[in-house]
Amino acid sequence: MLAAYAVTADADDPLEALRVDQIEPPAVPDGWIEVSVRAAALNHHDVFSLRGVGLPADRLPMILGCDAAGVTSDGREVVVYPVVGDPLFGGDDETYDPRRSLLSERYPGTLAEAVRAPARNVVAKPAELSFAEAACLPTAWLTAYRALFTSADLRPGDTVLVQGAGGGFATAAVSLARAAGLRVWVTSRTPERAERAVALGAHAGFASGERLPDRVDAVLDSVGAATWSHSINSLRPGGRLVTVGTTSGPDLPNAELTKIFFRPLRVIGSTMGTRAEFERLLRFLVATGVRPVIDRTLPLADAADGFAAMIDGDLFGKIVLEP
Template sequence: MLAAYANTVSSDDPLSALAVGELPDPEVPDGWTTVDVVASSLNRHDLWSLAGVGLPKDRTPMILGCDGVAIRRGHPHLIYPVIADASLPDETLDPGRTLLSELHPGTFAEKIAIPARNLLAAPEGWSAHEAACMPTAWLTAWRMLTTRGRLEPGGSVLVQGAGGGVATAAVRLAATMGARVYVTSRDEAKRERVAGLGATALPAGARLPERVDVVIETVGSATFDHSLKSARPGARIVVSGATAGHEAPVDLRRVFFLQLEIIGSTMGTRDELAELLIFCSEHDLRPVIDRVYPLREAKKALAHLADGDIFGKIVLDHS
Protein backbone atom coordinates (compact mmCIF):
# COMPACT_ATOMS: atom_id res chain seq x y z
CA MET A 1 0.00 0.00 0.00
CA LEU A 2 1.11 3.60 -0.58
CA ALA A 3 2.10 5.47 2.58
CA ALA A 4 3.93 8.58 3.78
CA TYR A 5 6.14 7.70 6.71
CA ALA A 6 9.08 8.68 8.88
CA ASN A 7 11.94 6.52 7.58
CA THR A 8 14.13 7.97 10.32
CA VAL A 9 14.07 11.18 12.41
CA SER A 10 16.02 14.41 12.02
CA SER A 11 15.84 17.40 14.33
CA ASP A 12 17.97 19.46 11.93
CA ASP A 13 16.00 18.71 8.75
CA PRO A 14 12.69 17.00 9.59
CA LEU A 15 11.50 16.77 5.98
CA SER A 16 14.59 14.76 5.05
CA ALA A 17 13.28 11.99 7.32
CA LEU A 18 10.10 11.59 5.27
CA ALA A 19 9.60 8.84 2.72
CA VAL A 20 6.66 8.17 0.42
CA GLY A 21 6.35 4.69 -1.03
CA GLU A 22 4.98 1.17 -0.75
CA LEU A 23 4.72 -0.55 2.63
CA PRO A 24 3.06 -3.82 3.69
CA ASP A 25 -0.59 -3.70 4.72
CA PRO A 26 -1.00 -3.05 8.45
CA GLU A 27 -0.99 -5.79 11.06
CA VAL A 28 -4.32 -5.99 12.89
CA PRO A 29 -4.22 -6.33 16.71
CA ASP A 30 -6.95 -8.34 18.42
CA GLY A 31 -10.21 -6.41 18.54
CA TRP A 32 -9.15 -3.94 15.81
CA THR A 33 -10.33 -3.68 12.23
CA THR A 34 -8.81 -2.61 8.91
CA VAL A 35 -10.35 0.15 6.79
CA ASP A 36 -9.47 1.97 3.57
CA VAL A 37 -8.43 5.61 4.13
CA VAL A 38 -9.72 8.07 1.52
CA ALA A 39 -8.46 11.37 2.96
CA SER A 40 -6.28 12.66 5.79
CA SER A 41 -5.17 16.04 7.11
CA LEU A 42 -1.88 17.41 8.37
CA ASN A 43 -0.98 18.63 11.84
CA ARG A 44 2.13 20.09 13.44
CA HIS A 45 2.38 16.75 15.20
CA ASP A 46 3.55 15.24 11.89
CA LEU A 47 6.48 17.66 11.67
CA TRP A 48 7.38 17.04 15.31
CA SER A 49 7.39 13.29 14.67
CA LEU A 50 9.83 13.73 11.78
CA ALA A 51 12.02 15.78 14.13
CA GLY A 52 12.02 12.96 16.69
CA VAL A 53 9.68 14.60 19.22
CA GLY A 54 7.61 11.75 20.61
CA LEU A 55 8.91 9.38 17.95
CA PRO A 56 12.33 7.83 18.67
CA LYS A 57 14.40 6.56 15.78
CA ASP A 58 14.06 2.93 16.91
CA ARG A 59 10.30 3.18 16.26
CA THR A 60 10.78 4.04 12.59
CA PRO A 61 9.66 3.43 9.93
CA MET A 62 6.38 4.87 11.23
CA ILE A 63 3.43 5.94 9.07
CA LEU A 64 2.53 9.52 9.91
CA GLY A 65 -0.89 11.11 10.32
CA CYS A 66 -3.42 11.49 13.13
CA ASP A 67 -6.52 12.57 11.19
CA GLY A 68 -8.36 10.77 8.47
CA VAL A 69 -11.58 9.51 6.93
CA ALA A 70 -12.03 5.84 6.08
CA ILE A 71 -14.72 3.77 4.44
CA ARG A 72 -16.48 1.29 6.70
CA ARG A 73 -19.42 -0.78 5.47
CA GLY A 74 -19.71 1.50 2.48
CA HIS A 75 -19.91 4.77 4.44
CA PRO A 76 -17.28 7.41 5.35
CA HIS A 77 -16.17 7.43 8.98
CA LEU A 78 -13.88 9.80 10.86
CA ILE A 79 -10.86 8.25 12.54
CA TYR A 80 -10.57 9.23 16.22
CA PRO A 81 -6.79 9.17 16.77
CA VAL A 82 -6.49 8.71 20.55
CA ILE A 83 -5.54 5.17 21.58
CA ALA A 84 -6.26 4.88 25.30
CA ASP A 85 -8.25 3.09 27.99
CA ALA A 86 -11.83 3.50 26.78
CA SER A 87 -13.23 2.61 30.21
CA LEU A 88 -11.97 5.89 31.71
CA PRO A 89 -14.36 8.87 31.95
CA ASP A 90 -11.75 10.92 30.06
CA GLU A 91 -9.40 8.81 27.95
CA THR A 92 -7.16 11.82 27.27
CA LEU A 93 -6.01 11.57 30.92
CA ASP A 94 -4.87 7.96 30.55
CA PRO A 95 -1.13 7.94 31.45
CA GLY A 96 -0.64 5.38 28.69
CA ARG A 97 -2.52 7.44 26.09
CA THR A 98 -0.96 7.69 22.66
CA LEU A 99 -1.92 9.11 19.27
CA LEU A 100 -1.85 7.34 15.96
CA SER A 101 1.64 7.60 14.40
CA GLU A 102 3.35 7.40 17.82
CA LEU A 103 3.07 3.68 18.70
CA HIS A 104 0.64 2.60 16.00
CA PRO A 105 0.80 3.44 12.26
CA GLY A 106 -1.08 6.58 11.30
CA THR A 107 -3.49 7.76 8.63
CA PHE A 108 -1.13 8.75 5.78
CA ALA A 109 -1.68 5.40 4.08
CA GLU A 110 -4.19 3.64 1.90
CA LYS A 111 -5.18 1.35 4.78
CA ILE A 112 -5.13 1.59 8.56
CA ALA A 113 -5.75 -0.75 11.48
CA ILE A 114 -7.88 0.91 14.16
CA PRO A 115 -10.15 -0.05 17.09
CA ALA A 116 -13.74 -0.14 15.83
CA ARG A 117 -14.83 2.35 18.53
CA ASN A 118 -12.44 4.89 17.03
CA LEU A 119 -14.57 5.17 13.89
CA LEU A 120 -17.41 7.71 13.89
CA ALA A 121 -19.84 8.18 11.02
CA ALA A 122 -19.15 11.36 9.03
CA PRO A 123 -21.93 13.98 8.89
CA GLU A 124 -24.33 13.64 5.98
CA GLY A 125 -23.38 15.74 2.98
CA TRP A 126 -19.78 16.36 4.04
CA SER A 127 -16.87 15.69 1.71
CA ALA A 128 -14.12 13.36 2.87
CA HIS A 129 -11.73 16.34 2.74
CA GLU A 130 -13.90 18.31 5.18
CA ALA A 131 -14.42 15.42 7.57
CA ALA A 132 -10.70 14.63 7.65
CA CYS A 133 -10.00 18.01 9.28
CA MET A 134 -12.06 17.40 12.42
CA PRO A 135 -10.45 14.82 14.74
CA THR A 136 -7.38 16.79 15.88
CA ALA A 137 -7.54 20.55 15.23
CA TRP A 138 -11.29 21.00 15.49
CA LEU A 139 -11.63 18.60 18.41
CA THR A 140 -8.78 20.40 20.19
CA ALA A 141 -10.48 23.78 19.68
CA TRP A 142 -13.85 22.40 20.82
CA ARG A 143 -12.45 21.01 24.08
CA MET A 144 -10.52 24.24 24.71
CA LEU A 145 -13.67 26.33 24.37
CA THR A 146 -16.13 24.04 26.14
CA THR A 147 -14.77 21.45 28.60
CA ARG A 148 -11.63 23.37 29.56
CA GLY A 149 -12.51 26.99 28.79
CA ARG A 150 -16.14 26.80 29.98
CA LEU A 151 -17.19 29.47 27.52
CA GLU A 152 -20.69 30.72 28.33
CA PRO A 153 -23.24 32.21 25.91
CA GLY A 154 -22.46 35.87 25.27
CA GLY A 155 -18.88 35.48 26.45
CA SER A 156 -15.69 36.79 24.90
CA VAL A 157 -12.69 34.95 23.45
CA LEU A 158 -9.18 35.86 22.32
CA VAL A 159 -7.53 33.53 19.82
CA GLN A 160 -3.79 34.06 19.51
CA GLY A 161 -2.68 33.58 15.90
CA ALA A 162 -4.91 33.67 12.86
CA GLY A 163 -3.92 30.99 10.37
CA GLY A 164 -3.52 27.54 11.89
CA GLY A 165 -6.03 24.74 12.03
CA VAL A 166 -6.82 25.08 15.75
CA ALA A 167 -7.05 28.88 15.50
CA THR A 168 -9.43 28.93 12.53
CA ALA A 169 -11.53 26.20 14.17
CA ALA A 170 -11.70 28.13 17.45
CA VAL A 171 -12.78 31.32 15.66
CA ARG A 172 -15.57 29.59 13.73
CA LEU A 173 -16.78 27.62 16.75
CA ALA A 174 -16.72 30.54 19.18
CA ALA A 175 -18.45 32.87 16.73
CA THR A 176 -21.15 30.25 16.11
CA MET A 177 -21.61 29.94 19.88
CA GLY A 178 -22.42 33.66 19.95
CA ALA A 179 -19.19 34.83 21.55
CA ARG A 180 -17.35 38.05 20.79
CA VAL A 181 -14.16 36.82 19.16
CA TYR A 182 -10.85 38.67 18.88
CA VAL A 183 -7.87 37.34 16.92
CA THR A 184 -4.29 38.56 16.73
CA SER A 185 -1.84 38.13 13.89
CA ARG A 186 1.27 39.82 12.52
CA ASP A 187 0.04 39.05 8.99
CA GLU A 188 -2.34 41.69 7.59
CA ALA A 189 -3.67 39.32 4.91
CA LYS A 190 -4.54 36.71 7.51
CA ARG A 191 -6.24 39.36 9.65
CA GLU A 192 -8.44 40.25 6.69
CA ARG A 193 -9.34 36.62 6.08
CA VAL A 194 -10.06 35.77 9.71
CA ALA A 195 -12.33 38.82 9.99
CA GLY A 196 -14.49 37.10 7.40
CA LEU A 197 -14.98 34.20 9.81
CA GLY A 198 -16.69 36.39 12.37
CA ALA A 199 -13.80 37.78 14.41
CA THR A 200 -12.37 41.20 15.20
CA ALA A 201 -8.81 40.98 13.90
CA LEU A 202 -6.01 42.94 15.52
CA PRO A 203 -2.21 43.19 15.12
CA ALA A 204 -0.16 40.96 17.41
CA GLY A 205 0.11 42.45 20.87
CA ALA A 206 -2.63 45.06 20.32
CA ARG A 207 -4.84 46.20 23.17
CA LEU A 208 -8.27 44.59 22.97
CA PRO A 209 -11.54 46.56 23.22
CA GLU A 210 -12.27 44.50 26.36
CA ARG A 211 -10.68 41.88 28.53
CA VAL A 212 -11.91 38.42 27.66
CA ASP A 213 -13.37 35.38 29.42
CA VAL A 214 -11.30 32.77 27.56
CA VAL A 215 -7.95 32.90 25.77
CA ILE A 216 -7.10 30.23 23.20
CA GLU A 217 -3.33 29.98 23.37
CA THR A 218 -1.42 27.82 20.88
CA VAL A 219 1.50 30.15 20.12
CA GLY A 220 3.43 30.10 23.39
CA SER A 221 6.12 32.41 24.72
CA ALA A 222 5.72 34.99 21.94
CA THR A 223 2.12 35.78 22.97
CA PHE A 224 1.68 34.51 26.52
CA ASP A 225 2.27 37.82 28.29
CA HIS A 226 -0.31 39.43 26.00
CA SER A 227 -2.71 36.60 26.85
CA LEU A 228 -2.33 37.35 30.56
CA LYS A 229 -2.86 41.08 30.05
CA SER A 230 -5.95 40.46 27.90
CA ALA A 231 -7.73 38.27 30.46
CA ARG A 232 -10.46 39.62 32.74
CA PRO A 233 -10.58 38.64 36.44
CA GLY A 234 -11.43 34.96 36.75
CA ALA A 235 -10.67 34.22 33.09
CA ARG A 236 -9.32 30.97 31.69
CA ILE A 237 -6.17 30.88 29.55
CA VAL A 238 -6.32 27.54 27.78
CA VAL A 239 -3.04 26.25 26.34
CA SER A 240 -2.76 23.47 23.76
CA GLY A 241 0.46 24.35 21.97
CA ALA A 242 3.68 26.33 21.95
CA THR A 243 4.68 26.79 18.33
CA ALA A 244 6.68 29.94 19.14
CA GLY A 245 8.44 28.72 22.28
CA HIS A 246 7.48 26.75 25.38
CA GLU A 247 9.36 28.75 28.04
CA ALA A 248 6.96 31.62 28.55
CA PRO A 249 7.49 34.26 31.27
CA VAL A 250 4.51 34.44 33.62
CA ASP A 251 3.72 37.41 35.86
CA LEU A 252 2.45 35.50 38.89
CA ARG A 253 1.17 38.72 40.48
CA ARG A 254 -1.35 39.06 37.69
CA VAL A 255 -2.29 35.38 37.99
CA PHE A 256 -3.12 35.45 41.69
CA PHE A 257 -4.50 38.98 41.90
CA LEU A 258 -6.94 38.45 39.01
CA GLN A 259 -7.51 34.80 39.98
CA LEU A 260 -6.68 33.62 36.48
CA GLU A 261 -6.73 29.96 35.50
CA ILE A 262 -3.96 28.65 33.24
CA ILE A 263 -5.32 25.39 31.88
CA GLY A 264 -3.68 22.77 29.71
CA SER A 265 -5.70 21.00 27.05
CA THR A 266 -4.82 18.14 24.71
CA MET A 267 -7.06 16.67 22.03
CA GLY A 268 -10.48 15.56 23.30
CA THR A 269 -12.52 12.47 24.06
CA ARG A 270 -14.45 10.36 21.59
CA ASP A 271 -17.69 11.64 23.15
CA GLU A 272 -16.53 15.24 22.66
CA LEU A 273 -15.81 14.50 19.00
CA ALA A 274 -19.34 13.13 18.63
CA GLU A 275 -20.73 16.30 20.28
CA LEU A 276 -18.64 18.46 17.96
CA LEU A 277 -19.96 16.69 14.87
CA ILE A 278 -23.55 17.20 16.04
CA PHE A 279 -22.89 20.90 16.71
CA CYS A 280 -21.31 21.43 13.30
CA SER A 281 -24.12 19.57 11.55
CA GLU A 282 -26.81 21.58 13.34
CA HIS A 283 -25.13 24.87 12.43
CA ASP A 284 -23.89 23.81 8.96
CA LEU A 285 -20.35 24.63 10.08
CA ARG A 286 -17.53 23.33 7.87
CA PRO A 287 -13.75 23.50 8.32
CA VAL A 288 -11.55 25.93 6.41
CA ILE A 289 -9.31 24.08 3.95
CA ASP A 290 -6.12 25.77 2.79
CA ARG A 291 -5.09 23.29 0.09
CA VAL A 292 -5.48 19.66 -1.01
CA TYR A 293 -2.54 17.50 -2.17
CA PRO A 294 -2.50 13.91 -3.42
CA LEU A 295 -1.01 11.42 -0.95
CA ARG A 296 2.00 10.95 -3.26
CA GLU A 297 2.83 14.65 -2.74
CA ALA A 298 2.90 14.43 1.05
CA LYS A 299 6.37 15.97 1.12
CA LYS A 300 5.11 19.09 -0.68
CA ALA A 301 2.17 19.25 1.71
CA LEU A 302 4.38 19.01 4.80
CA ALA A 303 6.78 21.61 3.39
CA HIS A 304 3.79 23.91 2.91
CA LEU A 305 2.77 23.33 6.54
CA ALA A 306 6.33 23.95 7.72
CA ASP A 307 6.65 27.32 5.98
CA GLY A 308 3.71 28.63 8.05
CA ASP A 309 1.95 30.44 5.20
CA ILE A 310 -1.36 28.63 5.67
CA PHE A 311 -4.93 29.49 6.49
CA GLY A 312 -6.93 26.52 7.69
CA LYS A 313 -6.14 22.85 7.15
CA ILE A 314 -3.98 21.04 4.61
CA VAL A 315 -5.54 17.82 3.32
CA LEU A 316 -4.16 14.73 1.56
CA ASP A 317 -6.38 12.99 -0.98
CA HIS A 318 -5.84 9.21 -1.13
CA SER A 319 -7.84 8.45 -4.28
Protein backbone atom coordinates (compact mmCIF):
# COMPACT_ATOMS: atom_id res chain seq x y z
CA MET A 1 0.00 0.00 0.00
CA LEU A 2 1.06 3.62 -0.49
CA ALA A 3 2.30 5.31 2.68
CA ALA A 4 4.35 8.26 3.94
CA TYR A 5 6.93 6.97 6.40
CA ALA A 6 10.17 7.78 8.19
CA VAL A 7 13.20 5.75 7.17
CA THR A 8 15.73 7.57 9.34
CA ALA A 9 15.99 10.69 11.51
CA ASP A 10 17.38 14.00 10.34
CA ALA A 11 17.26 16.83 12.86
CA ASP A 12 18.45 19.43 10.36
CA ASP A 13 16.55 18.38 7.22
CA PRO A 14 13.52 16.27 8.20
CA LEU A 15 12.39 15.92 4.57
CA GLU A 16 15.48 13.78 3.96
CA ALA A 17 14.05 11.26 6.44
CA LEU A 18 10.71 11.01 4.60
CA ARG A 19 9.71 8.44 1.99
CA VAL A 20 6.41 8.22 0.13
CA ASP A 21 6.23 4.84 -1.53
CA GLN A 22 4.67 1.40 -1.47
CA ILE A 23 5.17 -0.50 1.78
CA GLU A 24 4.07 -3.89 3.04
CA PRO A 25 0.78 -3.48 4.96
CA PRO A 26 1.25 -4.16 8.69
CA ALA A 27 -0.63 -7.06 10.24
CA VAL A 28 -3.88 -6.38 12.10
CA PRO A 29 -3.43 -7.38 15.78
CA ASP A 30 -6.17 -9.21 17.65
CA GLY A 31 -8.82 -6.78 18.86
CA TRP A 32 -7.80 -4.14 16.31
CA ILE A 33 -9.73 -2.87 13.28
CA GLU A 34 -8.50 -1.92 9.84
CA VAL A 35 -9.76 1.38 8.47
CA SER A 36 -9.53 2.32 4.80
CA VAL A 37 -8.27 5.90 5.01
CA ARG A 38 -10.26 8.53 3.13
CA ALA A 39 -8.40 11.52 4.60
CA ALA A 40 -5.49 12.09 6.99
CA ALA A 41 -4.07 15.31 8.43
CA LEU A 42 -0.54 16.44 9.19
CA ASN A 43 0.67 17.61 12.60
CA HIS A 44 3.92 19.01 13.99
CA HIS A 45 4.22 15.64 15.73
CA ASP A 46 5.00 14.14 12.32
CA VAL A 47 7.81 16.64 11.74
CA PHE A 48 9.24 15.89 15.18
CA SER A 49 9.17 12.19 14.29
CA LEU A 50 11.19 12.85 11.14
CA ARG A 51 13.69 14.74 13.30
CA GLY A 52 13.98 11.68 15.55
CA VAL A 53 12.09 13.07 18.55
CA GLY A 54 10.21 10.22 20.25
CA LEU A 55 10.91 7.79 17.40
CA PRO A 56 14.05 5.73 18.02
CA ALA A 57 15.93 4.02 15.22
CA ASP A 58 14.82 0.53 16.24
CA ARG A 59 11.20 1.39 15.30
CA LEU A 60 12.04 2.47 11.75
CA PRO A 61 10.66 2.43 9.15
CA MET A 62 7.52 3.90 10.70
CA ILE A 63 4.36 5.05 8.92
CA LEU A 64 3.71 8.61 10.07
CA GLY A 65 0.44 10.28 11.04
CA CYS A 66 -1.89 10.46 14.03
CA ASP A 67 -5.11 11.66 12.38
CA ALA A 68 -7.45 9.88 9.97
CA ALA A 69 -11.04 9.34 8.96
CA GLY A 70 -12.21 6.50 6.79
CA VAL A 71 -14.37 3.43 6.35
CA THR A 72 -14.22 0.04 8.08
CA SER A 73 -14.57 -3.26 6.26
CA ASP A 74 -18.26 -3.42 7.23
CA GLY A 75 -18.96 0.02 5.76
CA ARG A 76 -18.96 2.24 8.88
CA GLU A 77 -17.70 5.80 8.47
CA VAL A 78 -15.32 6.46 11.36
CA VAL A 79 -12.71 8.77 12.85
CA VAL A 80 -9.61 7.29 14.50
CA TYR A 81 -8.86 8.37 18.08
CA PRO A 82 -5.03 8.23 18.12
CA VAL A 83 -4.12 7.65 21.79
CA VAL A 84 -3.17 3.99 22.28
CA GLY A 85 -3.11 3.14 25.96
CA ASP A 86 -1.81 0.29 28.07
CA PRO A 87 -4.60 -2.34 28.36
CA LEU A 88 -3.67 -2.70 32.05
CA PHE A 89 -4.12 1.00 32.82
CA GLY A 90 -7.18 1.31 35.04
CA GLY A 91 -7.78 5.06 35.01
CA ASP A 92 -10.50 7.03 33.25
CA ASP A 93 -8.12 9.63 31.75
CA GLU A 94 -5.92 8.18 29.02
CA THR A 95 -3.58 11.16 29.16
CA TYR A 96 -2.45 10.03 32.63
CA ASP A 97 -1.40 6.59 31.36
CA PRO A 98 2.43 6.60 31.61
CA ARG A 99 2.67 3.94 28.88
CA ARG A 100 0.34 5.59 26.39
CA SER A 101 1.51 6.39 22.90
CA LEU A 102 0.12 7.88 19.73
CA LEU A 103 -0.26 6.11 16.44
CA SER A 104 3.06 6.48 14.57
CA GLU A 105 5.12 6.20 17.79
CA ARG A 106 4.96 2.46 18.58
CA TYR A 107 2.34 1.46 16.02
CA PRO A 108 2.06 2.36 12.31
CA GLY A 109 0.29 5.63 11.69
CA THR A 110 -2.40 7.06 9.48
CA LEU A 111 -0.57 8.48 6.44
CA ALA A 112 -1.36 5.45 4.34
CA GLU A 113 -4.12 3.84 2.35
CA ALA A 114 -5.16 1.94 5.47
CA VAL A 115 -4.52 2.16 9.22
CA ARG A 116 -4.97 -0.33 12.06
CA ALA A 117 -6.30 0.80 15.44
CA PRO A 118 -7.69 -0.80 18.61
CA ALA A 119 -11.43 -1.32 18.37
CA ARG A 120 -12.12 1.27 21.11
CA ASN A 121 -10.18 3.86 19.09
CA VAL A 122 -12.59 3.70 16.16
CA VAL A 123 -15.29 6.34 16.71
CA ALA A 124 -18.37 6.92 14.53
CA LYS A 125 -17.96 9.90 12.20
CA PRO A 126 -20.90 12.30 12.31
CA ALA A 127 -22.63 12.47 8.94
CA GLU A 128 -22.46 16.27 9.15
CA LEU A 129 -18.65 16.21 8.86
CA SER A 130 -16.75 15.41 5.67
CA PHE A 131 -13.89 12.93 5.82
CA ALA A 132 -11.40 15.79 5.39
CA GLU A 133 -12.98 17.81 8.23
CA ALA A 134 -13.11 14.80 10.55
CA ALA A 135 -9.47 13.94 9.83
CA CYS A 136 -8.38 17.33 11.22
CA LEU A 137 -9.80 16.68 14.68
CA PRO A 138 -7.99 13.89 16.59
CA THR A 139 -4.77 15.74 17.50
CA ALA A 140 -4.85 19.54 17.13
CA TRP A 141 -8.57 20.01 17.71
CA LEU A 142 -8.78 17.55 20.58
CA THR A 143 -5.73 19.18 22.19
CA ALA A 144 -7.41 22.61 21.88
CA TYR A 145 -10.72 21.33 23.25
CA ARG A 146 -9.12 19.84 26.37
CA ALA A 147 -6.85 22.86 26.88
CA LEU A 148 -9.80 25.27 26.82
CA PHE A 149 -12.50 23.43 28.70
CA THR A 150 -10.72 20.89 30.93
CA SER A 151 -7.23 22.22 31.66
CA ALA A 152 -7.97 25.97 31.63
CA ASP A 153 -11.55 25.40 32.88
CA LEU A 154 -12.78 28.45 30.97
CA ARG A 155 -16.36 29.67 31.01
CA PRO A 156 -18.39 31.97 28.72
CA GLY A 157 -17.26 35.56 29.21
CA ASP A 158 -13.68 34.67 30.18
CA THR A 159 -10.77 36.01 28.12
CA VAL A 160 -8.22 33.66 26.55
CA LEU A 161 -5.02 34.51 24.69
CA VAL A 162 -3.90 32.05 22.01
CA GLN A 163 -0.19 32.40 21.31
CA GLY A 164 0.39 32.18 17.59
CA ALA A 165 -2.12 32.32 14.78
CA GLY A 166 -2.41 30.10 11.77
CA GLY A 167 -1.49 26.57 12.76
CA GLY A 168 -3.90 23.73 13.31
CA PHE A 169 -3.96 24.10 17.10
CA ALA A 170 -4.34 27.89 17.02
CA THR A 171 -7.17 27.90 14.47
CA ALA A 172 -8.91 25.17 16.46
CA ALA A 173 -8.55 27.09 19.72
CA VAL A 174 -9.89 30.31 18.19
CA SER A 175 -12.87 28.58 16.58
CA LEU A 176 -13.83 26.57 19.66
CA ALA A 177 -13.33 29.44 22.11
CA ARG A 178 -15.42 31.88 20.09
CA ALA A 179 -18.21 29.33 19.68
CA ALA A 180 -18.20 28.79 23.46
CA GLY A 181 -18.71 32.47 24.26
CA LEU A 182 -15.17 33.41 25.26
CA ARG A 183 -13.37 36.64 24.45
CA VAL A 184 -10.51 35.50 22.21
CA TRP A 185 -7.23 37.28 21.55
CA VAL A 186 -4.33 36.01 19.43
CA THR A 187 -0.74 36.94 18.79
CA SER A 188 1.04 36.60 15.46
CA ARG A 189 4.38 37.35 13.88
CA THR A 190 2.64 38.91 10.87
CA PRO A 191 -0.34 41.30 10.60
CA GLU A 192 -1.79 39.16 7.80
CA ARG A 193 -2.10 36.08 10.02
CA ALA A 194 -3.58 38.14 12.84
CA GLU A 195 -6.18 39.53 10.44
CA ARG A 196 -7.09 36.03 9.26
CA ALA A 197 -7.47 34.92 12.88
CA VAL A 198 -9.82 37.84 13.54
CA ALA A 199 -11.81 36.90 10.44
CA LEU A 200 -12.00 33.37 11.83
CA GLY A 201 -13.47 34.58 15.12
CA ALA A 202 -10.80 36.16 17.34
CA HIS A 203 -11.87 39.47 18.85
CA ALA A 204 -8.42 41.05 18.43
CA GLY A 205 -4.96 40.24 17.15
CA PHE A 206 -1.65 41.54 18.47
CA ALA A 207 1.97 41.38 17.42
CA SER A 208 4.09 38.71 19.10
CA GLY A 209 5.20 40.04 22.48
CA GLU A 210 2.95 43.10 22.34
CA ARG A 211 1.53 44.35 25.63
CA LEU A 212 -2.19 43.59 25.84
CA PRO A 213 -4.95 46.07 26.84
CA ASP A 214 -5.91 43.85 29.80
CA ARG A 215 -4.59 40.77 31.49
CA VAL A 216 -6.36 37.55 30.58
CA ASP A 217 -7.88 34.62 32.44
CA ALA A 218 -5.86 32.02 30.55
CA VAL A 219 -3.18 31.66 27.89
CA LEU A 220 -2.90 28.69 25.54
CA ASP A 221 0.74 28.34 24.52
CA SER A 222 1.92 25.82 21.93
CA VAL A 223 5.04 27.81 21.03
CA GLY A 224 7.22 27.39 24.12
CA ALA A 225 10.46 29.29 24.67
CA ALA A 226 9.74 32.20 22.33
CA THR A 227 6.44 33.16 24.00
CA TRP A 228 6.79 31.92 27.59
CA SER A 229 7.59 35.26 29.24
CA HIS A 230 4.86 37.04 27.32
CA SER A 231 2.38 34.36 28.35
CA ILE A 232 3.25 34.77 32.03
CA ASN A 233 3.12 38.58 31.83
CA SER A 234 -0.28 38.49 30.09
CA LEU A 235 -2.08 36.66 32.91
CA ARG A 236 -4.21 38.25 35.61
CA PRO A 237 -3.46 37.23 39.22
CA GLY A 238 -4.62 33.64 39.61
CA GLY A 239 -4.64 33.10 35.83
CA ARG A 240 -3.77 29.86 34.07
CA LEU A 241 -1.05 29.19 31.52
CA VAL A 242 -1.82 25.98 29.63
CA THR A 243 1.26 24.70 27.83
CA VAL A 244 0.59 22.20 25.05
CA GLY A 245 3.72 22.29 22.90
CA THR A 246 7.17 23.71 22.24
CA THR A 247 7.40 24.42 18.53
CA SER A 248 10.05 27.10 19.22
CA GLY A 249 11.97 24.87 21.63
CA PRO A 250 11.68 23.87 25.30
CA ASP A 251 14.67 25.69 26.82
CA LEU A 252 13.48 28.84 28.59
CA PRO A 253 15.74 31.90 28.86
CA ASN A 254 13.66 32.93 31.90
CA ALA A 255 11.15 30.64 33.63
CA GLU A 256 9.52 33.66 35.37
CA LEU A 257 9.31 31.71 38.64
CA THR A 258 9.05 34.83 40.82
CA LYS A 259 5.98 36.03 38.97
CA ILE A 260 4.43 32.58 38.99
CA PHE A 261 4.54 32.19 42.77
CA PHE A 262 4.03 35.84 43.71
CA ARG A 263 0.90 36.59 41.70
CA PRO A 264 0.12 33.52 42.03
CA LEU A 265 -0.34 31.80 38.68
CA ARG A 266 -1.07 28.25 37.62
CA VAL A 267 0.99 26.51 34.95
CA ILE A 268 -0.79 23.47 33.56
CA GLY A 269 0.53 20.88 31.15
CA SER A 270 -2.08 19.53 28.75
CA THR A 271 -1.72 16.91 26.05
CA MET A 272 -4.27 15.47 23.66
CA GLY A 273 -7.51 14.41 25.39
CA THR A 274 -9.59 11.42 26.40
CA ARG A 275 -11.83 9.38 24.14
CA ALA A 276 -14.82 10.83 25.98
CA GLU A 277 -13.57 14.37 25.29
CA PHE A 278 -13.10 13.43 21.64
CA GLU A 279 -16.72 12.33 21.42
CA ARG A 280 -17.81 15.60 23.08
CA LEU A 281 -15.71 17.53 20.55
CA LEU A 282 -17.52 15.81 17.69
CA ARG A 283 -20.90 16.67 19.22
CA PHE A 284 -19.75 20.27 19.79
CA LEU A 285 -18.96 20.69 16.08
CA VAL A 286 -22.27 19.17 15.03
CA ALA A 287 -24.23 21.41 17.42
CA THR A 288 -22.42 24.68 16.63
CA GLY A 289 -21.61 24.30 12.96
CA VAL A 290 -17.93 25.05 13.65
CA ARG A 291 -15.63 23.36 11.11
CA PRO A 292 -11.86 23.04 10.82
CA VAL A 293 -9.97 25.44 8.60
CA ILE A 294 -8.29 23.39 5.87
CA ASP A 295 -5.32 25.16 4.31
CA ARG A 296 -4.97 22.70 1.45
CA THR A 297 -5.80 19.15 0.41
CA LEU A 298 -3.14 17.10 -1.35
CA PRO A 299 -2.89 13.57 -2.71
CA LEU A 300 -0.99 11.26 -0.35
CA ALA A 301 1.60 10.86 -3.11
CA ASP A 302 2.44 14.57 -2.66
CA ALA A 303 2.91 14.31 1.12
CA ALA A 304 6.40 15.83 0.87
CA ASP A 305 4.86 19.10 -0.37
CA GLY A 306 2.60 19.18 2.67
CA PHE A 307 5.49 18.52 5.03
CA ALA A 308 7.55 21.28 3.37
CA ALA A 309 4.72 23.77 3.87
CA MET A 310 4.39 22.82 7.54
CA ILE A 311 8.14 23.08 8.15
CA ASP A 312 8.24 26.52 6.48
CA GLY A 313 5.15 27.72 8.37
CA ASP A 314 3.40 28.30 5.06
CA LEU A 315 -0.11 27.39 6.17
CA PHE A 316 -3.25 28.63 7.88
CA GLY A 317 -5.18 25.74 9.34
CA LYS A 318 -4.69 22.06 8.59
CA ILE A 319 -3.05 20.23 5.70
CA VAL A 320 -5.05 17.18 4.63
CA LEU A 321 -3.79 14.23 2.58
CA GLU A 322 -6.11 11.95 0.61
CA PRO A 323 -4.80 8.52 -0.45
